[in-house]
Amino acid sequence: MSYIFICLLATPITESQYWFKGTFSLPYANISQDIQIWFDKLGQREKISYFDDTVYSIWDFTTTKQYYSVLTYLPEGGDQSIPHCFQNPIMGVRNNLLEIFPDLTNWDIMPETKIMNKLVKHYRLNTVDEGRDTPPILKVDNFGSTRADQQDYFCIENGNYCDPVRWEIHGFNTIFGSHFDYYVLDINEFQRKNDFDAQIFQKPDLDCQKVEYNIKYMTNLWTFSLQSLQHKSSVRAQNMNLIQSHKSNVSNFTLKPNRFTDTSFVDFLNMFTGYNGQDLKDTQFEHRVPFITPQLDDSGVWFMNGSIKQLFPKNFDWRIKGGITPVRDQANCGSCWTFATAAAIESRINILYKDNKYKPLFQMSEQAIVDCIWTNDFSHGLGLHACLGGHAQGTMDRIIKDFKGKLPKLSEYPYIGQGMKCDKSVWNFEDVTLTSFSSTKQNSIGELKYALLSGPVAVSIQVTNKMTFYSGGIFDDIECTNDPKKLVHQVALVGWGYDDELQQQYWIIKNSWSNAWGVDGYIFISSNKNVDCGITLATAIPNLQRYK
Incomplete structure (x- = not known):
């Protein structure tokens, strides 16, 4: 009898309490944003800040669900910009904390590499989606295209954890070869902690308005990309069916999948x-x-x-x-x-x-x-x-x-x-x-x-x-x-x-x-x-x- 021994590498523990400072980039649009996040899953608290609190949101669900959003703007007729507070979140999902770093359980382990002169572990997740439900809404053999997504996560091994260094998200159309999206989160400073200063999550010292109408516009690039990842399959199926249905009819214009397919x-x-x-x-x-x-x-x-x-x-x-x-x-x-x-x-x-x-x-x-x-x-x-x-x-x-x-x-x-x-x-x-x-x-x-x-x-x-x-x-x-x-x-x-x-x-x-x-x-x-x-x-x- 022969025995096959398989060496199983333990998956790093998913991050649940931390602070980090980094940069989020959308290279194809030449956009870069400075970001800081305090995340306390156990305490049900979170703060997401852009450009040193020029724009930020706070969730504190410790006892009651409280959330605040602050924008900085130049008031009409004013000489300098001032902060303005809303009792609405401007980033993430209203009733939930937004978990930033992924669970690496189903990710493939790639060869180690160097990022910013650091030797890092490399994890990769590849997904391919034809944009269909099971069974498909339309009885067709093929949608004519598929979407392949690739995420690359780089981190430095630290005991049972892996300190994040960079996360890349990108996707493309396998038939047309067209660009869908490409996001990069670089982690410049990272601390795993459980002793947060309570003041971080407190109500801002401002008069906070509750204005329901503006919630729909209040989001941000990185948090939006994370939400898209969480809900993309069902949305993509609906959008691909819309595109395929249009192809089945005579029309003066054409449709095809693009970077909005998951939205x-x-x-x-x-x-x-x-x-x-x-x-x-x-x-x-x-x-x-x-x-x-x-x-x-x-x-x-x-x-x-x-x-x-x-x-x-x-x-x-x-x-x-x-x-x-x-x-x-x-x-x-x-x-x-x-x-x-x-x-x-x-x-x-x-x-x-x-x-x-x-x-x-x-x-x-x-x-x-x-x-x-x-x-x-x-x-x-x-x-x-x-x-x-x-x-x-x-x-x-x-x-x-x-x-x-x-x-x-x-x-x-x-x-x-x-x-x-x-x-x-x-x-x-x-x-x-x-x-x-x-x-x-x-x-x-x-x-x-x-x-x-x-x-x-x-x-x-x-x-x-x-x-x-x-x-x-x-x-x-x-x-x-x-x-x-x-x-x-x-x-x-x-x-x-x-x-x-x-x-x-x-x-x-x-x-x-x-x-x-x-x-x-x-x-x-x-x-x-x-x-x-x-x-x-x-x-x-x-x-x-x-x-x-």
Whole structure:
């Protein structure tokens, strides 16, 4: 009789009480965030802090379920940023502590390696998911793609524990080879402890409001990625079935899996949109001026050029004409309004400077808007509130009011995907200033086309579940209607086109969901009023003055 002896390596104990300081990065979006976490599972307490308490959340479930969230922002008319407290968590799950480090029980042990000049243990977890339920909702043989996820966890052996050094999470589509997501958590300092200072988890010494409406926008990159891992299978199955069902029907547009496949539509709207201007129609803005046009056809066929009736061109695209900057990524922060504002302004500046081919493209900082343009009123869930949402109309008005139309450069104020203390000194670009803004008439394709002749326009749109996975064609989803109450997202309109085969006109939209989404970050939306997603309903045209 022969015996086979197997040496079993003990799995490290899952961390339950600790403090650490580290850096969370989203490399594809060039975003990096400093993070500290105090986690006490036995005591049912936790604090998650970003950038030395600029933004933080506290859970203390010792006796009663108490939770607080603090944001730092520049109040309207203020000189410096101040903290503001909510009785709502802005990161993680409301009724639960968010466990950070994984249970390594089912992970594979890889060869040791070096991370940051440290010899570390390497654990890996690979998962492959075709995005189907068992049995599948749709009776099909294959979804046409699978998703493979890989997590790599690096740590230094310490008795029965393994001190964390780095955790990488990334996934990709095995058929298309496209990027889904890639997150990196680097642990710079780590302490395993059970003697926490009780003050860490106490209520902040601030007047904490309870504002229910803003919970949906209050999340953060790392905590969102952890939650996605916990709930991805069921959500992915639903989304893959939606994509497959669409493939089974004749349509003018296509869908495919992308980095949002693990995100429910409700969560997606909460974290990747952010338009708060549904009730702005009758709002009086100090610096909004009427949009002056010649006589034109509201359906967008012709306009008067002097005494001559001139047809609008069949195709008009500022991407070809020049001045359009690369598509950027708002990440899971409800800051679409800042990207729409920046895209419209920076593109028009570049068009003004088109005569100087040696001047690099001007890029405006979205983060400066997130940090420095804030509305104090929280009573109605509207206004300008960093990752909680906002609108281009109010932003342009405040840029003129607060900064005399001067603008911030992206190179001096990079995007990090959350609200921070405002640095007013970077609002210093004055070769061109914003002097006013205008809006086109609702439902007038002609006015919107005429506005586009001088440069891109910030517009507001509805977002449907299918738009989340848009990959090409003319988007004419019957659920994407012309209803002002359903506007949830702001984007930059850069032109229009006409498809001769389909005999259909469409708008060319620059989005802020990275160039891995849609058609290199763009979507072509039908101009048919019934399925135009509300593009003509709420627009903002920046009016600029060039000095140099």
